[in-house]
Amino acid sequence: MKVMVSVKRVVDYNVRIQVKGDGSGVNLDGVKMSMNPFDEIAMEQAVQMKDAGTAEEVIAVTIGPAKAEEQLRSALAFGADRAIHVKTDEEIQPLTAARILAKLFEKEQPKVLLTGKQAIDDDANQTGQMTAALLDLPQATFASAIEFDGDKAKVTREVDSGLETIEVDLPAVITTDLRLNEPRYLKLPDIMKAKKKPIDAMSVEDLGIEEAVKLNVTKTAPPPEREPGVMVEDVNELVSKMKDKGLV
Amino acid sequence: MSLLINPRDLNFLLYDLLEVESFCDWSAFGEHDRATFEAVIDAAYRLAEDGFAGHAARLDANEPTFDGERVHIIPEVAEALAAYIDSGFMGTAFPAEYGGLQMPYTVSQAIASLFTAANIGTAGYPFLTTAAANLLRVVGSEAQKQRYMVPMIEGRFFGTMCLSEPQAGSSLGDIRTRAAPQDDGSYRIVGNKMWISAGEHELSENIVHMVLARIDGASAGTRGISLFVVPKVRVNEDGSLGPGNDIRLAGLNHKMGYRGTVNTVLNFGDNGACEGFLVGEPGRGLAGMFHMMNEARIAVGMGASVLGYSGYLHSLAYARERPQGRPPGQADPESRPVPIIEHADVRRMLLTQKAYVEGALSLCLYCATLVDRLEHGPDVDDRRRLRDLLDILTPIAKAWPSEYGLKANDLGIQVLGGYGYTREYPLERLYRDNRLNPIHEGTNGIQAIDLLGRKVTMNQGRALQVLLREIRGTADRAAADTRIEDHARALGAAVDTVEQVTEALREAADEPARYLANASLYLDLLGRVVIAWMWLRQVQAAQRLDQTTEADFVAGKRQACQFFFRRELPAIEPLAALLIEHDDSALAMQARWF
Numbered sequence: 001m002k003v004m005v006s007v008k009r010v011v012d013y014n015v016r017i018q019v020k021g022d023g024s025g026v027n028l029d030g031v032k033m034s035m036n037p038f039d040e041i042a043m044e045q046a047v048q049m050k051d052a053g054t055a056e057e058v059i060a061v062t063i064g065p066a067k068a069e070e071q072l073r074s075a076l077a078f079g080a081d082r083a084i085h086v087k088t089d090e091e092i093q094p095l096t097a098a099r100i101l102a103k104l105f106e107k108e109q110p111k112v113l114l115t116g117k118q119a120i121d122d123d124a125n126q127t128g129q130m131t132a133a134l135l136d137l138p139q140a141t142f143a144s145a146i147e148f149d150g151d152k153a154k155v156t157r158e159v160d161s162g163l164e165t166i167e168v169d170l171p172a173v174i175t176t177d178l179r180l181n182e183p184r185y186l187k188l189p190d191i192m193k194a195k196k197k198p199i200d201a202m203s204v205e206d207l208g209i210e211e212a213v214k215l216n217v218t219k220t221a222p223p224p225e226r227e228p229g230v231m232v233e234d235v236n237e238l239v240s241k242m243k244d245k246g247l248v
Numbered sequence: 249m250s251l252l253i254n255p256r257d258l259n260f261l262l263y264d265l266l267e268v269e270s271f272c273d274w275s276a277f278g279e280h281d282r283a284t285f286e287a288v289i290d291a292a293y294r295l296a297e298d299g300f301a302g303h304a305a306r307l308d309a310n311e312p313t314f315d316g317e318r319v320h321i322i323p324e325v326a327e328a329l330a331a332y333i334d335s336g337f338m339g340t341a342f343p344a345e346y347g348g349l350q351m352p353y354t355v356s357q358a359i360a361s362l363f364t365a366a367n368i369g370t371a372g373y374p375f376l377t378t379a380a381a382n383l384l385r386v387v388g389s390e391a392q393k394q395r396y397m398v399p400m401i402e403g404r405f406f407g408t409m410c411l412s413e414p415q416a417g418s419s420l421g422d423i424r425t426r427a428a429p430q431d432d433g434s435y436r437i438v439g440n441k442m443w444i445s446a447g448e449h450e451l452s453e454n455i456v457h458m459v460l461a462r463i464d465g466a467s468a469g470t471r472g473i474s475l476f477v478v479p480k481v482r483v484n485e486d487g488s489l490g491p492g493n494d495i496r497l498a499g500l501n502h503k504m505g506y507r508g509t510v511n512t513v514l515n516f517g518d519n520g521a522c523e524g525f526l527v528g529e530p531g532r533g534l535a536g537m538f539h540m541m542n543e544a545r546i547a548v549g550m551g552a553s554v555l556g557y558s559g560y561l562h563s564l565a566y567a568r569e570r571p572q573g574r575p576p577g578q579a580d581p582e583s584r585p586v587p588i589i590e591h592a593d594v595r596r597m598l599l600t601q602k603a604y605v606e607g608a609l610s611l612c613l614y615c616a617t618l619v620d621r622l623e624h625g626p627d628v629d630d631r632r633r634l635r636d637l638l639d640i641l642t643p644i645a646k647a648w649p650s651e652y653g654l655k656a657n658d659l660g661i662q663v664l665g666g667y668g669y670t671r672e673y674p675l676e677r678l679y680r681d682n683r684l685n686p687i688h689e690g691t692n693g694i695q696a697i698d699l700l701g702r703k704v705t706m707n708q709g710r711a712l713q714v715l716l717r718e719i720r721g722t723a724d725r726a727a728a729d730t731r732i733e734d735h736a737r738a739l740g741a742a743v744d745t746v747e748q749v750t751e752a753l754r755e756a757a758d759e760p761a762r763y764l765a766n767a768s769l770y771l772d773l774l775g776r777v778v779i780a781w782m783w784l785r786q787v788q789a790a791q792r793l794d795q796t797t798e799a800d801f802v803a804g805k806r807q808a809c810q811f812f813f814r815r816e817l818p819a820i821e822p823l824a825a826l827l828i829e830h831d832d833s834a835l836a837m838q839a840r841w842f
Binding site for chain 2 (some may be wrong): 014016030032034069185186187194195
């Protein structure tokens with residue numbers, strides 16, 4: 001089958017994010033960027049399918065600035081056969097991303113779209129679901145195990161109450177959770193080979209999609225600093241303090 | 249944030265300071281581009297942080313043991329090395345024709361430094377292997393390359409360097425291991441070797457020992473020494489493994505640091521059945537080794553720099569988070585304690601570390617670029633200048649970082665206070681690991697003698713002139729920039745001082761003992777000037793960056809440069825005074841007076 005994986009360029013998970021002084025967002029200057037870790041898990045899943053013979057072709061796609069090519073090259077080094085780069089310098093919100101992915105899905109007709117359950121930059125956790133809805137396809141989110149069987153996939157999902165196993169018809173959208181696998185270390189020869197693999201670049205307009213900004217960020221602020229605790233002598237004092245604060 | 253090397257800084261050093269990207273225009277590296285280098289270094293960060301750093305403390309606490317039969321090493325080492333080999337790191341700098349990736353030496357050193365910073369104990373095994381393989385690449389025959397080097401690049405065989413013996417460490421001219429010629433062209437090796445890192449283990453199918461020995465009848469001293477390849481297990485012509493090769497592990501050395509890399513005493517040919525093969529020409533063993541010496545010494549300096557660097561980052565992270573004490577003048581005991589980085593003296597210790605380790609790392613990487621330019625650079629006419637620079641800078645690049653990287657670790661411990669003195673934090677381990685670097689690959693005392701006794705005097709002092717001309721060139725260019733003109737002037741004056749000191753020392757050139765008595769002071773002096781030069785170059789490069797978006801990074805470089813120029817460079821003056829007057833405090837001291 002043909003597998004499409006969407007990956008996003010995000011701030012590296014090791015970076016300690018700093019909010020800009022004017023509250024207009026977080027500071028990304030000179031900050032290390034990487035592939036979204038949940039998307040790496042989706043990549044690993046796709047490559048394992050290729051290794052196992054379940055997938056014939058793996059296509060990596062990303063939506064982002066010119067520099068996002070680095071993440072596509074990583075995806076190609078992972079083992080994707082080719083890549084699609086939808087270039088934009090604008091901030092892409094989940095609905096626009098979903099529209100773009102839906103369009104690419106219709107064009108490429110993969111059996112499955114794999115993507116991380118969320119991106120660690122804004123943690124929206126929406127793109128996979130919206131894409132499935134736009135395409136009117138089944139969705140299986142938060143996958144921690146996937147089994148393919150003909151035109152169906154059995155997906156174990158991580159839900160609040162524990163694990164849930166569902167079956168979806170293919171084609172489908174599957175979003176990946178942490179326990180699905182452990183992404184491999186990239187091999188240096190594969191990094192070299194990735195340079196020669198094709199990347200098909202296009203703009204958002206090329207796909208006939210208008211970037212819709214539906215959400216406005218009014219302010220970004222760091223979490224408030226925690227106040228130091230207070231030692232109390234006994235339970236009575238504790239209760240009265242809690243009453244003072246209106247907590248009981 | 250990485251605790252190995254600041255990724256922004258490494259990137260800055262490689263591309264903004266040293267312009268490594270331009271190497272891709274050379275035919276040797278035409279296959280590569282900057283994006284590939286960045287991706288490969290990224291992959292190294294990842295494996296170093298996820299696969300190496302995690303077991304560094306455990307490996308240190310559980311060093312390899314020998315039960316009389318076998319060497320036991322905790323299993324994480326084999327797992328990490330399997331990932332390292334599988335990812336292709338063993339062959340980064342080797343030619344493509346031998347299965348390598350043919351990356352610049354500079355990039356391969358940057359990669360190696362990440363594994364060093366993460367876990368030197370585990371990283372020691374592949375480093376020794378690449379060193380042994382590299383030696384074969386330079387002086388081995390094609391058959392030897394195929395039989396021993398290629399399996400090392402593939403990670404199937406590991407390697408060692410067998411130079412020292414119990415009675416001959418720094419003085420290799422005194423080694424006694426013998427090689428008896430056999431009718432089939434091979435040699436029977438008999439002797440004992442000391443301090444052999446990675447000398448025995450079960451991490452690889454075979455171990456390839458590069459052994460210095462004397463062919464029967466060879467002259468005494470260094471000219472009688474030849475180089476041999478001696479495998480732990482014999483290798484058949486078709487590459488398959490044959491019987492054992494009569495190499496016995498006599499025991500382990502128990503070290504202060506660097507504990508994960510097993511260090512051995514090896515007996516070769518106890519039963520007269522140890523087969524070795526001559527590498528290169530008879531009597532040219534040390535020449536072959538010395539060919540690799542520049543690179544090996546730069547690698548030691550690099551390791552010392554990054555062990556210091558990692559300690560700096562650990563202590564920086566701690567200082568940002570540890571609340572303790574209040575600002576001077578704040579008398580209210582109810583007020584919040586501040587993170588210790590708010591205390592000026594803690595910032596002094598952090599800034600000292602930054603100035604040492606970033607300065608030292610830039611020097612080692614600069615030397616690595618000289619290796620690349622010499623070996624692959626397009627400008628053939630420039631090679632003499634490059635060779636001179638590399639020759640004179642090598643002892644400095646080995647000794648200065650290994651002395652000051654260690655000082656950085658010392659300060660890192662101090663930043664953490666009591667916690668720095670415990671094994672719960674990595675600072676004390678980094679210090680112990682780093683303590684080897686002033687000792688091995690030629691002690692710092694030997695580097696000083698190499699610098700003053702050989703490098704400064706050879707070719708009528710040409711190499712020193714070339715270096716000083718480079719430094720003066722930087723100073724002259726910087727003099728036109730009002731932001732750094734003070735530093736430029738100070739650097740120019742420092743070059744004058746080096747010239748005066750060197751001239752004054754020449755008066756004692758006929759008395760070697762007197763001439764060399766204060767060689768260590770001379771190395772420290774010239775080292776400070778060279779690091780100041782590197783700092784000025786770093787600031788020049790930083791000023792070309794985007795001054796708005798990278799304001800903090802640039803300001804940090806400026807401040808560290810200023811720190812070095814104000815607090816470290818002036819220390820050359822008292823050194824110069826001692827050197828100029830041929831101070832004989834140590835020379836005149838008699839052994840019986842102690």
